[in-house]
Amino acid sequence: MGIVVQKYGGSSVADPDAIKRVARRIVEAKKAGHDVVVAVSAMGDTTDELLDKANAVSPQPPARELDMLLTAGERISMALVAMAISDLGYSAQSFTGSQAGVITDSVHGKAKIIDVTPGRIESAIADGHIVIVAGFQGVSQDTKEITTLGRGGTDTTAVALAAALKADVCEIYTDVDGVFTADPRVAAKARKLDRVTYEEMLELAACGSKILHLRCVEYARRYDIPIHVRSSFSNLEGTVVTGSIEDLQENTMEAAIIAGIAHDRSEAKVTVVGVPDKVGEAARIFTALADAQINLDMIVQNVSAAATNLTDISFTLPRTDGQTAMATLAGLQAEVGFDQLLYNDKIGKVSLIGAGMRSHPGVTAKFFSSIADAGVNLEMISTSEIRISVVVAEDDVDAAVQSAHTAFDLDADEVEAVVYGGTGR
Amino acid sequence: MGIVVQKYGGSSVADPDAIKRVARRIVEAKKAGHDVVVAVSAMGDTTDELLDKANAVSPQPPARELDMLLTAGERISMALVAMAISDLGYSAQSFTGSQAGVITDSVHGKAKIIDVTPGRIESAIADGHIVIVAGFQGVSQDTKEITTLGRGGTDTTAVALAAALKADVCEIYTDVDGVFTADPRVAAKARKLDRVTYEEMLELAACGSKILHLRCVEYARRYDIPIHVRSSFSNLEGTVVTGSIEDLQENTMEAAIIAGIAHDRSEAKVTVVGVPDKVGEAARIFTALADAQINLDMIVQNVSAAATNLTDISFTLPRTDGQTAMATLAGLQAEVGFDQLLYNDKIGKVSLIGAGMRSHPGVTAKFFSSIADAGVNLEMISTSEIRISVVVAEDDVDAAVQSAHTAFDLDADEVEAVVYGGTGR
Numbered sequence: 008m009g010i011v012v013q014k015y016g017g018s019s020v021a022d023p024d025a026i027k028r029v030a031r032r033i034v035e036a037k038k039a040g041h042d043v044v045v046a047v048s049a050m051g052d053t054t055d056e057l058l059d060k061a062n063a064v065s066p067q068p069p070a071r072e073l074d075m076l077l078t079a080g081e082r083i084s085m086a087l088v089a090m091a092i093s094d095l096g097y098s099a100q101s102f103t104g105s106q107a108g109v110i111t112d113s114v115h116g117k118a119k120i121i122d123v124t125p126g127r128i129e130s131a132i133a134d135g136h137i138v139i140v141a142g143f144q145g146v147s148q149d150t151k152e153i154t155t156l157g158r159g160g161t162d163t164t165a166v167a168l169a170a171a172l173k174a175d176v177c178e179i180y181t182d183v184d185g186v187f188t189a190d191p192r193v194a195a196k197a198r199k200l201d202r203v204t205y206e207e208m209l210e211l212a213a214c215g216s217k218i219l220h221l222r223c224v225e226y227a228r229r230y231d232i233p234i235h236v237r238s239s240f241s242n243l244e245g246t247v248v249t250g251s252i253e254d255l256q257e258n259t260m261e262a263a264i265i266a267g268i269a270h271d272r273s274e275a276k277v278t279v280v281g282v283p284d285k286v287g288e289a290a291r292i293f294t295a296l297a298d299a300q301i302n303l304d305m306i307v308q309n310v311s312a313a314a315t316n317l318t319d320i321s322f323t324l325p326r327t328d329g330q331t332a333m334a335t336l337a338g339l340q341a342e343v344g345f346d347q348l349l350y351n352d353k354i355g356k357v358s359l360i361g362a363g364m365r366s367h368p369g370v371t372a373k374f375f376s377s378i379a380d381a382g383v384n385l386e387m388i389s390t391s392e393i394r395i396s397v398v399v400a401e402d403d404v405d406a407a408v409q410s411a412h413t414a415f416d417l418d419a420d421e422v423e424a425v426v427y428g429g430t431g432r
Numbered sequence: 433m434g435i436v437v438q439k440y441g442g443s444s445v446a447d448p449d450a451i452k453r454v455a456r457r458i459v460e461a462k463k464a465g466h467d468v469v470v471a472v473s474a475m476g477d478t479t480d481e482l483l484d485k486a487n488a489v490s491p492q493p494p495a496r497e498l499d500m501l502l503t504a505g506e507r508i509s510m511a512l513v514a515m516a517i518s519d520l521g522y523s524a525q526s527f528t529g530s531q532a533g534v535i536t537d538s539v540h541g542k543a544k545i546i547d548v549t550p551g552r553i554e555s556a557i558a559d560g561h562i563v564i565v566a567g568f569q570g571v572s573q574d575t576k577e578i579t580t581l582g583r584g585g586t587d588t589t590a591v592a593l594a595a596a597l598k599a600d601v602c603e604i605y606t607d608v609d610g611v612f613t614a615d616p617r618v619a620a621k622a623r624k625l626d627r628v629t630y631e632e633m634l635e636l637a638a639c640g641s642k643i644l645h646l647r648c649v650e651y652a653r654r655y656d657i658p659i660h661v662r663s664s665f666s667n668l669e670g671t672v673v674t675g676s677i678e679d680l681q682e683n684t685m686e687a688a689i690i691a692g693i694a695h696d697r698s699e700a701k702v703t704v705v706g707v708p709d710k711v712g713e714a715a716r717i718f719t720a721l722a723d724a725q726i727n728l729d730m731i732v733q734n735v736s737a738a739a740t741n742l743t744d745i746s747f748t749l750p751r752t753d754g755q756t757a758m759a760t761l762a763g764l765q766a767e768v769g770f771d772q773l774l775y776n777d778k779i780g781k782v783s784l785i786g787a788g789m790r791s792h793p794g795v796t797a798k799f800f801s802s803i804a805d806a807g808v809n810l811e812m813i814s815t816s817e818i819r820i821s822v823v824v825a826e827d828d829v830d831a832a833v834q835s836a837h838t839a840f841d842l843d844a845d846e847v848e849a850v851v852y853g854g855t856g857r
Contacts, residue, residue: 023488030489057508063448064455064512065519072518075526076511079504083482086501087489093497094490101500106576127576151531151552 010132010174011041014142014165018182019239020084021051023091029239030091032180033137037097042132044172046142046165047088049080070115074144074155078104081141081161089139099137102127104144105153108171109164111145117157118145120164120226123171132172140168159220166223170230177232179219180239185246186211186218188267188417193408196418200246200266204362207266208234208248210394214358215271224248252362252393264363264370265415270404271356274304275329276387278321279336281346288343289320292336299335301328305356305389305396317346321387323398326352354386355404358396359411365392377414381406435557435599436466439567439590443607444664445509446476448516454664455516457605458562462522467557469597471567471590472513474505495540499569499580503528506566506586514564524562527552529569530578533596534589536570542582543570545589545651548596557597565593584645591648595655602657604644605664610671611636611643613692613842618833621843625671625691632691632785633659633673635819639783640696649673677787677818689788689795690840695829696781699729700754701812703746704761706771713768714745717761724760726753730781730814730821742771746812748823751777779811780829783821784836790817802839806831 013033020026029047036043057076061068068076085101092099108124131138142161145154156163162179169177186208187197203211205228212221218236227234227248237245282288289308296303306322324332329352336348357378364370374395378385383406387398399407412418438458445451454472461468474482482501486493493501510526517524533549556563567586570579581588587604594602611633612622628636630653637646643661652659652673662670707713714733721728731747749757754777761773782803789795799820803810808831812823824832837843 023485026489060448060508060512061515064451065515067519068515069518072511072514072524072526075514076508079507079511082504082507083485083501086497086504087485089497089500090486090490090493093494094492099497101497 008040008175009042010044010169010172011036012044012046012165012169012172012174012177014046014161014177014179015048015088015239016161016181017048017051017054019180020047020088023087026050026084026087026091029180030088030095032239033088033092034095034097037137041175044128044132044138044140044168044174045088046140046161046168047081047084048142048161049077050084050087053080053083071152074115074153077155078141078144078153081143085139085141089137092137092139097137098135099139100131101139101141102131103141104164105146107140107168109140109145109167110148111154111156113147113150113152113154115152115154118147118154119222120145120156120167121148123167125168125171128168128172140164159223162220162223163226166226166230166232166234169232170226174232176235177227178235178237179223180237181218182238182240183218184238184241184243185236186216186248186267188265189408189412190216190270193270193405194268194412194418196412197267198417198419201244202247202249203266204250204252205248206252206393207360207362210358210360210391211267211269214269214356214360214394214396215273216267216269219248264367265359265361265417267360267417268408268411268415269358269360270408271358272401272404273326274323274354274356275326275350275352276321276323276354276398277329277332277336278319278349278351279345280319280349281315281317282320283344284316284318291343292320292339295335295339296332299331301332301335305387305398307387307389323354323356323387353401354398355401356396356398357404357407357411358394359415360394362393364395371395373414374411377411378407380414381410383407383410433465433600434467435469435594435597436461436601436603437469437471437590437594437597437599438603438605439471439586440473440513440605440664441586441607442473442476442479444605445472445513448512451475451509451512451516454605455513455520457664458513458517458524459520459522462562466600469553469557469563469565469593469599470513471565471586471593472506472509473567473586474502475509475512478505478508496577499540499578502580503566503569503578506568510564510566514562517562517564522562523560524564525556526564526566527556528566529589530571532565532593534565534570534592535573536579536581538572538575538577538579540577540579543572543579545570545581545592546573548592550593550596553593553597565589584648587645587648588651591651591655591657591659594657595651599657601660602652603660603662604648605662606643607663607665608643609663609666609668610661611641611673611692613690614833614837615641615695618695618830619693619837619843621837623842623844626669627672627674628691629675629677629787630673631677631818632787635783635785635816636692636694639694639785639819639821640698640781641692641694644673689792690784690786690842692785692842693833693836693840694783694785695833696783697826697829698751699748699779699781700751700775700777701746701748701779701823702754702757702761703744703774703776704770705744705774706740706742707745708769709741709743716768717745717764720760720764721757724756726757726760730812730823732812732814748779748781748812778826779823780826781821781823782829782832782836783819784840785819787818789820796820798839799836802836803832805839806835808832808835
């Protein structure tokens with residue numbers, strides 16, 4: 008049998024008992040005949056504790072040193088996991104990101120993996136060891152500095168290792184049973200998906216699902232690595248993320264139209280009112296925002312009112328960037344000549360995602376109707392081939408999710424007992 | 433000006449305030465015009481906490497993984513020290529032992545430094561950075577595995593860096609004011625030494641002084657690096673360890689006869705009674721003990737009684753090795769044919785050390801007299817050119833130290849206020 012890569016997040020290795028449980032699960036995979044490579048996050052709150060220490064000595068710690076500090080977290084957890092495996096009579100060796108050949112760019116705090124050179128891991132596998140790799144970290148190609156990958160980093164480490172090692176599957180162990188049709192805290196009847204395509208998972212991740220980070224899914228799609236998202240607290244099968252929409256449509260007539268409904272309460276909406284409807288005005292606005300390093304999400308421009316030749320431009324963005332965006336735009340008012348700026352952070356985004364929708368007419372109408380039936384008003388609309396997103400008032404998000412979940416027949420017959428969470432790295 | 437290497441132990445970086453204090457001291461040295469390279473230990477109790485975690489997942493953790501785990505401790509402290517320096521407006525970069533080029537053998541848990549290739553450190557110095565290096569750790573030459581240096585490791589790291597960088601001095605910051613003529617907790621009138629030779633410091637370290645580890649002093653002597661032992665809690669000058677006995681005698685007529693008195697309560701005494709006084713019997717005993725990895729200290733053999741042609745052999749050894757030694761010897765009784773084994777762990781060793789004693793007759797007699805004056809009986813005696821050691825009952829150690837301290841005019845006029853301690857790495 009081939010190589011299996013497993014990833015365990017911080018809550019799965021939070022304390023010695025959790026680490027022992029993880030070790031037993033790893034050994035089971037080894038006993039089943041697989042070569043096993045494991046990426047681990049730091050234990051539970053370790054990262055926050057290290058950040059507290061950093062803040063206690065410096066309000067603005069240098070990014071290089073912050074990466075040096077934080078990477079101690081995975082170093083601790085990986086060594087402990089290797090020890091726990093050894094205690095079960097199996098041989099394990101742990102490797103830092105640098106030792107494992109996780110090569111990144113030089114952007115401290117959110118480095119991107121640009122190559123994986125897993126020579127030491129392959130030697131360790133050949134020698135019969137179970138291999139434990141520190142997630143979330145790497146070494147920069149040019150400067151040989153220690154880097155961290157930012158949010159979702161350990162998932163990305165796991166998928167990158169799976170790709171480099173040509174693994175059969177990358178198992179992401181987490182504290183939920185898999186990917187659900189909606190957040191079960193909002194839609195109590197949400198069902199676990201057995202399978203979802205990369206494209207759908209990308210849209211789910213981009214639209215607020217916290218299960219897998221966007222970068223990890225992008226990486227898996229590029230290298231065609233199946234991801235199995237499953238619980239580290241049970242032996243249930245989870246959700247397999249694999250295959251393209253085309254595969255899905257070729258191979259099964261019964262592909263679900265809709266994969267699920269995601270929601271996101273982390274954004275704010277900015278409206279620039281009364282922008283002169285001339286060539287280049289919108290470009291000026293968005294260039295200024297890009298220069299301020301602000302990532303926009305949905306962008307909507309209304310048709311200009313013929314009488315005034317003025318238009319309104321609305322966009323959504325992370326709330327954390329809201330004040331920067333408003334200050335940037337205010338500085339542009341004289342030059343562009345718009346009337347006023349509106350800011351609203353009491354909004355939420357609800358997204359319907361499904362590869363089937365592009366061949367099924369009427370999905371959009373049904374989605375809007377279901378939201379209207381819940382008495383919820385739409386503030387913005389944006390669509391892609393396999394996604395429809397709407398912005399609603401923050402307080403209306405739950406009602407909109409529930410109504411659409413029922414309308415698209417996603418409700419489970421019985422409520423499944425799940426814990427919904429998800430860790431940051 | 434040249435390079436200064438500083439070492440800060442665990443108690444000097446125990447918490448954020450301590451780290452900030454250390455950072456200010458480092459910056460002072462930089463302001464004074466030195467290039468500064470710093471070796472740091474793990475914060476306070478970090479090492480013990482990591483060991484607790486290891487024991488919680490495995491009673492016998494593999495040595496490789498234990499080293500991987502423990503090296504996280506210095507990684508944390510060095511990054512925090514660099515951040516605190518940065519907060520003072522100076523640029524600092526931290527480096528692991530591996531990055532700093534500390535090359536060791538492959539013995540996990542007590543690796544020996546075999547080379548230092550400080551290319552990255554020299555580049556960082558050339559770029560104007562203050563350099564912080566993780567103490568106590570390195571990377572093995574053959575296998576590129578992370579290693580730790582064992583007790584006194586950070587002192588050794590500091591001296592090895594000083595040697596490789598051709599530093600002017602290696603400053604060892606600790607929680608005492610320097611090297612004293614005796615342990616001030618025992619001899620209240622102990623005086624701080626301004627200067628002591630490498631040889632004397634080696635004897636002091638070997639005879640129970642906890643200030644500097646033997647390996648660190650050996651390294652400093654081999655590469656002729658002056659060590660300045662001083663307090664991280666004051667600005668007082670400490671003790672400079674430098675120069676050979678020959679230098680001392682050539683350069684100053686007033687060299688002190690005696691450097692100090694050390695004592696050690698960590699040993700036990702074994703006596704093999706009634707050993708046949710034949711060629712090869714003693715060799716058999718000591719070969720068996722060496723095979724059991726037991727390090728002996730003092731060894732004494734009495735003249736054999738002519739009537740019986742039997743002799744007694746006594747030796748001291750670490751108490752922790754006592755049971756192993758007794759079991760080893762018991763297994764030898766039939767073969768060697770000795771009468772019985774005696775074991776006594778209620779002993780202490782008191783040593784008088786001074787380069788001047790070899791040219792001053794009467795030192796030995798005065799030492800023995802001072803101990804006799806205190807009503808203390810001698811159980812074993814051993815001498816070298818610059819040291820006399822005696823074994824006494826454990827309860828008599830304090831009285832022997834005090835009496836000799838006074839007899840050799842070592843008492844200070846006033847009692848100096850000191851804290852005496854010393855950290856393990």
